[in-house]
Amino acid sequence: MNLNSFSILGYLSVLLWLAVPVVWLLARRFKLPGWLALALACVAFVFAKFNSSSHVDRIEVKQVEQNVNQLEIAAAKRKAVEEARGGEVADVRFAEDGNDDFIDKAGMEDADKKYLDSIDKTADPAWKGKKKKRGETEKESGDLEDELGGEEAVAGVESDALPVKEEREPIFMSQDHMGVAQRLDSLNLDACRWAIVLGFIILILDYLTRVNSYDRSYFPLPLPASWRNAFTPVAPSFHRPVSARRSLSQELAWLARRGDIFICFTKDASELPTELPRLAKLGEFSKPLDVLHVKNDDRISDELIFESLWYGRSCFVVDSMDRINQLFGSIYSQLQQRHVARARSNFNVHIIWNIDQALHEDDIADFEALAGPAGFSLFICNDNPI
Numbered sequence: 001m002n003l004n005s006f007s008i009l010g011y012l013s014v015l016l017w018l019a020v021p022v023v024w025l026l027a028r029r030f031k032l033p034g035w036l037a038l039a040l041a042c043v044a045f046v047f048a049k050f051n052s053s054s055h056v057d058r059i060e061v062k063q064v065e066q067n068v069n070q071l072e073i074a075a076a077k078r079k080a081v082e083e084a085r086g087g088e089v090a091d092v093r094f095a096e097d098g099n100d101d102f103i104d105k106a107g108m109e110d111a112d113k114k115y116l117d118s119i120d121k122t123a124d125p126a127w128k129g130k131k132k133k134r135g136e137t138e139k140e141s142g143d144l145e146d147e148l149g150g151e152e153a154v155a156g157v158e159s160d161a162l163p164v165k166e167e168r169e170p171i172f173m174s175q176d177h178m179g180v181a182q183r184l185d186s187l188n189l190d191a192c193r194w195a196i197v198l199g200f201i202i203l204i205l206d207y208l209t210r211v212n213s214y215d216r217s218y219f220p221l222p223l224p225a226s227w228r229n230a231f232t233p234v235a236p237s238f239h240r241p242v243s244a245r246r247s248l249s250q251e252l253a254w255l256a257r258r259g260d261i262f263i264c265f266t267k268d269a270s271e272l273p274t275e276l277p278r279l280a281k282l283g284e285f286s287k288p289l290d291v292l293h294v295k296n297d298d299r300i301s302d303e304l305i306f307e308s309l310w311y312g313r314s315c316f317v318v319d320s321m322d323r324i325n326q327l328f329g330s331i332y333s334q335l336q337q338r339h340v341a342r343a344r345s346n347f348n349v350h351i352i353w354n355i356d357q358a359l360h361e362d363d364i365a366d367f368e369a370l371a372g373p374a375g376f377s378l379f380i381c382n383d384n385p386i
Contacts, residue, residue, distance in 0.1 A: 002173050002174075002177040002180070002181065004171060004173065005056070005059075005173075005177065005180065005181035005184060005185075006051055006055065006056070006181070006184070006185075006188075007051050007054070007055040009047040009048075009050055009051045009055075010047065010048065010051030010052075010055060010056075010185075010188065012044075012047050013044040013045070013047035013048040013051060013188060013192060014044075014188060014191075016040045016041070016043055016044035016047065016195075017040070017041060017044040017045075017191050017192050017194075017195035019040050020037045020040055020041050020044075020195045020198055020199055020202075021198065023036055023037040023040065023202070024037060024198070024202050027202070027206065033206075034202055034203045034205070034206025034207060034210075035203055035206075037198065037199040037202040037203070038196065038199030038200060038202065038203050039199075040195075040199070041192065041195035041196040041198065041199040042196060042199070044192045044195060045189075045192035045193065045195075045196060048185075048188050048189050048192045049189070051185070051188075052185050052188075052189060054168075055171070056181055056182060056185040058168060058169075058170050058171045059170070059171045059172075059173060059178050059181055059182075060170040060171065060172055060173075060178070061172070061173075061174070061175050061178060062172045062173065062174060205231075207219075207221075208223075208227065208228060208230075208231040208232070209231045209232055210232075211223070211228045211231075211232065211258070212228055212229070212231075212232040212233065212234050212235075212348075213232060214238060214240070214245070215245075220254055220257035220258040221257070221258070221259075222257065222258060222259035222278055222279065223258075223259065224259075224346075225259070225260070225346060225347055225348045225375065226346075228348075229348070229375075233372075234348050234375070234377045235377060236367070236368035236369075236371045236372035236376070236377055236378065237364055237367070237368050237371070237377065237378040237379075237380065238377065238378070238379055238380065239380045240379065240380065240381045244381075248264075248266065248272070248352075248354060248381065249271065249272060249273065251352070251379075251381075252264065252272065252273070252276060252291070252315075252352075253273075253276050253277075255350055256276035256277065256278060256289045256315070257276075257277070257278060257279065258348075259278065259347070260347060260348045260349070260350055261309050261312050261314075261315055261347045261348070261349045261350070262315050262316075262349070262350040262351070262352055262379075263305070263309060263315065263316040263317075263318065263327070263331075263349075263350075263351055263352070264315075264316070264317045264318070264352040264354065265318050265319075265324045265327075265328070265351070265352065265353055265354060265355055266317065266318075266319055266352070266354040266355060267319060267354065267355055267356065268319055269293050269317045269318070269319040272291065272293075272317050273291055274290070274291050274292075274293065275288040275289060275290055275291055276288060276289045276291060276315075277289075289314070289315060290314040290315065291314070291315045291316070291317055292314055292315070292316050292317070293316075293317050293318075293319075294316050294317065294318045294320075294323060294327075295320065295323070296320045296322060296323055302326065302327055302330035302331075303330070303334075305327065305330075306330065306331055306334045309345075309349050310345050310347075310349070311345075311346075311347075312345075312346065312347040321355070321357070324355065328351075331351065331376075332366075332367065332370070335367075335370040335371060335374055335376065336370060338370075338374050339370050339373060339374065342373070343374065344373060344374055344375050345374060345375040345376070346375075347375065348375055348377065349375060349376045349377070350376075350377050350378075350379045351371075351376065351377070351378050351379065352379045352381060353378060353379065353380045353381060354381040359378075359380065364378065364380075
């Protein structure tokens with residue numbers, strides 16, 4: 001292999017797409033971002049395309065090799081003539097004789113001359129047959145160029161004001177090395193394309209393994225809960241850290257964009273929205289998620305609230321302590337019935353506990369045993385439970 005087959009960018013592209021599977025292997029250990037592999041693959045493809053167009057396409061065969069081929073053809077022609085007309089080959093060479101003047105054609109018959117001329121035509125390159133003989137006049141072809149005045153008129157259009165494209169010098173190497181360079185260039189481009197596909201797979205897997213993690217998740221998407229739970233199940237209970245990533249309103253909007261359902265037990269519901277967009281930054285193009293504010297005097301039954309949560313119809317916010325205690329007990333009883341039937345909701349349902357009354361550890365443990373199999377989760381936003 002000739003080291004000049006690739007430019008520096010070409011060799012860098014090889015190193016970059018080789019780094020893609022390495023990033024995949026080291027992603028979890030060193031907590032590398034999932035988009036890093038895809039970014040490396042895209043940069044490798046850009047470098048490979050630039051190397052192909054600006055370097056590999058400039059490679060040409062050495063002219064010395066073409067001359068050697070012509071000498072080999074002439075030697076083969078002489079040998080063929082010697083075998084066929086050995087007695088007519090001239091042993092004496094004169095200074096004015098050319099490379100092909102090794103046989104006397106004056107006394108040869110017409111058939112022999114045609115045979116020798118056929119060998120001459122196969123030996124001469126194609127471009128040589130197109131050259132005009134000295135003194136030969138050009139024939140008018142009658143095309144548009146001749147009507148406009150031929151080459152003289154075309155040459156008259158040239159001007160110094162027109163930009164002249166500078167062509168880079170070609171890269172000369174042997175025929176074998178040029179073939180190797182072209183094959184390696186094709187393999188490099190294919191490898192970059194496969195690296196991009198692998199980068200997309202790594203990005204998707206990394207997203208699905210982070211999506212149910214509070215600390216590592218990013219860019220919520222309304223994916224089916226079964227997809228997300230297959231990689232990282234939702235914890236049946238979670239205590240939000242003191243240094244929370246988002247406010248309570250932002251937490252509710254985050255859950256809505258993920259396609260999750262929630263019921264929020266809070267101290268004051270006046271600042272919370274009554275509807276939330278399902279898609280991030282595309283709320284005007286998607287049907288919003290209704291957030292119903294439940295009061296003590298509302299006629300909404302506890303069973304209706306639980307069924308709406310179970311089937312993902314709407315979300316709820318409750319700020320009355322009497323209704324919160326009643327609803328929490330009703331949800332616990334409904335989960336016991338679903339646990340006996342081994343039923344599970346198609347949505348991730350979050351019960352957000354944002355009130356001063358702390359939950360007991362035993363109550364949390366009992367709730368976890370029923371909530372996890374049913375697809376429910378207790379999201380505790382206040383201080384540590386007692």
